[in-house]
Amino acid sequence: MGTIMDIVTARDPFEKEFHQAVTEVVESVKPVLDKNPEYRHAGIMERIVEPERVIQFRVPWLDDQGKVQVNRGFRIEMSSAIGPYKGGLRFHPSVNLSILKFLAFEQVFKNALTTLPIGGGKGGSDFDPKGKSDYEVMRFCQSFMSELYRHLGPDTDVPAGDIGVGGREIGYLFGMYKKLKNEFTGVLTGKSLNWGGSLIRPEATGYGSVFFADEMLGTHNDSLKDKICLVSGSGNVAQYTTEKINQLGGKVVTLSDSSGYIFDEKGIDGAKLQHVMYLKNVKRGRIKEYVEKYPEAVFTAMDSASDHNPLWAHKANCAFPSATQNEINEKDAQNLVNNGITTVSEGANMPTTHDGIEVFLENKVLYAPGKAANAGGVAVSGLEMSQNSMRIKWSRQEVEAKLKGIMHSIHSACMGAAEEYGTPGNYANGANIAGFVKVADSMMDQGIV
Secondary structure (H helix, E strand, C coil): CHHHHHHHHHHCCCCHHHHHHHHHHHHHHHHHHHHCHHHHHCCHHHHHCCCCEEEEEEEEEECCCCCEEEEEEEEEEEECCCCCEEEEEEECCCCCHHHHHHHHHHHHHHHHHCCCCCCEEEEEECCCCCCCCHHHHHHHHHHHHHHHHHHCECCCEEEECECCECHHHHHHHHHHHHHHHCCCCCCCCCCCHHHCCCCCCCCHHHHHHHHHHHHHHHCCCCCCCCCEEEECCCCHHHHHHHHHHHHCCCEEEEEEECCEEEECCCCCCHHHHHHHHHHHHHCCCCHHHHHHHCCCCEEEECCCCCCCCHHHHCCCCEEECCCCCCCECHHHHHHHHHCCCCEEECCCCCCECHHHHHHHHHCCCEEECHHHHCCHHHHHHHHHHHHHHHCCCCCHHHHHHHHHHHHHHHHHHHHHHHHHCCCCCCHHHHHHHHHHHHHHHHHHHHCCC
């Protein structure tokens, strides 16, 4: 492990999120490398931590006052060993190379787990869509795509949405791609249903995370019925996580955004969730506005100076971190354990720190890492690509059944790999190993490229 991490940290000394993601995988796959020395001889780890291609470009655009603004655009094409690059675009002020490289690295193994033929990539910009008019977002997206289009294609690189990139942004990006290339191809996923999108795609990440949690509980003859659940975030993933938990008989009592979180002891039922969707998707407001309509709920403002997040300190059975990276630290993880959490399913990418994961594993929590639990989003993106290629559209029931089947397969692969390499029940190890072996074997087949 030391050698690989020494290489990574020496080459990119300031990319702490990327270091964190690589460390987690390298620790998990050491037994695989020991058992298969041919991987070491072929430099698989040295190659897998280095992106195949990193694209960075400037994005100039005009705001509504006619002033020129300039952002940075990125695309990390990490691995095409098992298919075209696939992974979301993130528009957020925090976006930098470290965050996108960690996301692209995770995406490689997540996509391998889906059973679909898709490689791993990630991209985005430090542009912030919050507070921007539709026209400003459109002008930015068109400028962004006027460079990125050169690197995309249905058999090359197929981006999707992520934080800050929803249906509106995908529409503007696709429109510009279509104009520049003069072709209508499935080069972006998360499209509107009218022009090539798939049913269940908006719901897929959240639904998949809940399906995975239910699979884990099923190994203990249990289910989500009557479970109290903590969910963070209030965007797409959190919304549909809440919806599916409700459908399976659980009760969600928290949601959050960057301003703070709400705690509703009575549960965020279907009607309340519809109000959250209006607040966040239509009004583009803040989660604290929830308590104006439902005063029995309590809003707690975020305290950036605090060493923990009080959202994770409520009594509950299951936790679904669905906001962003590193939102559960060691103290948060201990608070969850102390308050009765038995199951954690990550809807976000790497939301738990390394120390937090150790707390979960030491306390025998059923812990599903994001690369397994939130793979439903990219899985249905892959299904959207298939539908686009065949010029057909599957029904909602067909797509949800395929999604549920894929999450079942991912769960089985994680369980099997963890057991084979001596850590039964450790889904973190299982996910890393199962994804790694598929990518490594493909790289071995294709030679040193």
